[in-house]
Amino acid sequence: MNRAQGRKNKSKGQGKEKRAARKAERARIAAAQLLVKQANAIHDPLAKFPTFSKFERGGLSCRLDCKRVKDLTPEVLEWAIDLCQKNMKPFYEKSSQGWHGNEKREEMTEDEAWYLIAYDTLRSDKPAGFSHFRFDMDYGDEVLYCYELQLEEEYRGKGLGRFMMQVLELMAFSNQMLKVILTVFKHNPRGFEFFKKCRYEIDETSPEDSFEETFDYHIISKTNKMKPLQKTTL
Numbered sequence: 001m002n003r004a005q006g007r008k009n010k011s012k013g014q015g016k017e018k019r020a021a022r023k024a025e026r027a028r029i030a031a032a033q034l035l036v037k038q039a040n041a042i043h044d045p046l047a048k049f050p051t052f053s054k055f056e057r058g059g060l061s062c063r064l065d066c067k068r069v070k071d072l073t074p075e076v077l078e079w080a081i082d083l084c085q086k087n088m089k090p091f092y093e094k095s096s097q098g099w100h101g102n103e104k105r106e107e108m109t110e111d112e113a114w115y116l117i118a119y120d121t122l123r124s125d126k127p128a129g130f131s132h133f134r135f136d137m138d139y140g141d142e143v144l145y146c147y148e149l150q151l152e153e154e155y156r157g158k159g160l161g162r163f164m165m166q167v168l169e170l171m172a173f174s175n176q177m178l179k180v181i182l183t184v185f186k187h188n189p190r191g192f193e194f195f196k197k198c199r200y201e202i203d204e205t206s207p208e209d210s211f212e213e214t215f216d217y218h219i220i221s222k223t224n225k226m227k228p229l230q231k232t233t234l
């Protein structure tokens with residue numbers, strides 16, 4: 001075989017490899033989409049874990065409830081939207097995005113939204129904190145995306161926030177999501193410190209500042225250690 005023929009055969013082989021890699025990647029994404037669909041079809045992802053539906057520590061006694069947005073009472077949904085505005089408006093106003101109350105309301109009421117809510121059982125089920133989350137695809141991966149974690153001020157610093165993140169991780173990983181992921185403003189160092197304490201790390205999809213562009217947020221995540229990485233490099 002001459003050199004030219006050899007090169008031709010090599011590139012034929014590489015073409016075959018690339019096609020096989022693309023096929024494997026398509027199959028991986030289809031499997032990931034199926035997992036997301038299955039997770040979204042569950043009536044209550046917390047029902048299998050009764051011990052995680054109670055939080056009794058630091059003088060608090062809360063029950064946790066997990067529901068789709070359509071199953072929340074209008075009062076609880078309005079409370080969540082108000083709390084989000086109270087806690088986050090100053091951070092959005094400091095960001096390049098600005099605060100757009102109507103857009104946030106729309107995001108929080110979309111059909112795909114799930115809510116994990118903590119109710120204070122010592123105070124007639126007063127809502128203490130919530131997380132808006134979704135089972136979704138993100139850059140080709142199956143994830144639980146935490147859109148919000150918001151606690152009323154009087155319930156902070158008692159371990160409830162960490163516990164709610166653990167519950168999200170439990171619901172994510174028991175449904176075979178690859179990671180729990182979220183966005184945090186760089187100018188919310190207290191939020192960022194909290195997530196670091198919960199062992200969240202900068203995600204590979206987090207944008208990096210450059211000369212041309214800077215970003216005022218990090219994308220952070222925790223990966224499901226039980227799940228082997230299957231991504232194919234194309």
Ligand SMILES: CC(C)(COP(=O)(O)OP(=O)(O)OC[C@H]1O[C@@H](n2cnc3c(N)ncnc32)[C@H](O)[C@@H]1OP(=O)(O)O)[C@@H](O)C(=O)NCCC(=O)NCCS
Nearest residue numbers: 087149150151156157158159160161162190191193194197
């Ligand atoms: C951020 C938030 C959810 C944390 O919940 P929390 O119940 O107060 O936190 P926890 O008590 O579970 O704390 C867990 C760990 O994080 C640490 N932590 C909590 N808040 C912190 C803060 N402001 N600065 C530094 N560390 C903090 C705690 O010291 C604790 O660490 P330890 O176990 O080593 O003591 C809550 O403070 C909140 O709702 N803040 C306003 C909204 C917000 O910023 N949300 C996140 C934006 S995406």
